[in-house]
Amino acid sequence: MRVVIAEDNVLLANGLELLLAEAGFEVAALVGDATAFLCAVEEHEPDVTIVDVRLPPGFRDEGIRAALEVRRRRPTLPILVLSQYVEQQYAGELLTAGGGMGYLLKDRISRVSEFTEALLRVAGGGTVMDPEVVAQLLANRRPGPITTLSPREREVLALMAEGLDNQALAERLFITDNAVHKHIGNIFAKLGLAASESGHRRVRAVLMFLEG
Template sequence: MRVVIAEDNVLLSTGLELLLGSKGIDVAAVVPDTPGLMDAVAEHCPDLVIADVRLPPSFRDEGIKAAVSLRRTRLGLPVLVLSQYVEQLYARELLADGSGGVGYLLKDRVSRVGQFIEDIRRVAAGGTVMDPEVIAQLMVGRGNVLDTLTSREREVLSWMAQGLSNTEIGERLTITDNAVHKHIGNIFAKLGLAVTDGGHRRVLAVLAFLDNQ
């Protein structure tokens, strides 16, 4: 796997480069800003981009804007963004194209090395990974269609938003695969996601989860 990292904090970027290298992941480039990110992606054609939400010069939203732009010009490019805080708008915007291969993690998640590497591989493979803290904050004050979900269905949807498969969700909740499948079917039905939506229904459900507040 070839990765490009966009992070202006030298300590964090160096740590990420060393960590990924120790796990057999090739870090093709480490850049401190969005122009460098665009150039590095064009040069190296990475399998995954890891970017800070806030990059120079304004440290507001340059990183996330660059990530969204890259996914528009390079359809399906897996992107994992890191942030110090939960920023709900950015979480929804990343998922807006419905194609998967996206992640939104808080930076303290990096310290959980095993889980972080698993998240990276999941996003690179086309999955969706959301930080549990992001999910927890997005659940507060939730309304509209999500109010029709049972507490168990909301649990299942929360785990889906973190990128877990049916089997992994079943293990977390100590229920069978068939039970998970049934809950997910109910979620799809309540969110109005028809069978014809095919494989994207999972991502669309997560998008609905993030977009109803």
């Protein structure tokens, strides 16, 4: 699986390259700014990309803007965004970009198996959201439909926001598949998401959660 990495921190970039090589990935390009990232994607046509939120020259949101521009040009290209700190404003924006998108804190890289699993999930078209981001969103929750959910339903929705599918939810919570379906059905009902929106209800529920 070919990867393009955009990371300006040389030590972290080289560490990522070694880590991914050992995990069986092929690093097609390693670049340090948003412009080079866009060019590398066009040149190498990778299977998945990794990009830092903040890149030169401004170290503000160049990385995330480059990621969204790549998705505009190549709507199905998977992208895993890395950030040093929780930056909640990007969570909803990334999620609305569709599947094959992830947002992780850089601390997660040191947990190698967890990081490579997240990258593979994104590469496979899934969505990954760092648990710390989800936790802070929960802590800052404003009154609204989400607050009508039971503690267990909020737990299920938080894990949905991380990108877990129904089977992974059941395994994480030590409950049956039927229990997962029941909780998700209750979430949809309480959030007013009709069955006619079946193909989009999961995404809309998570967006409501992220937007608070």
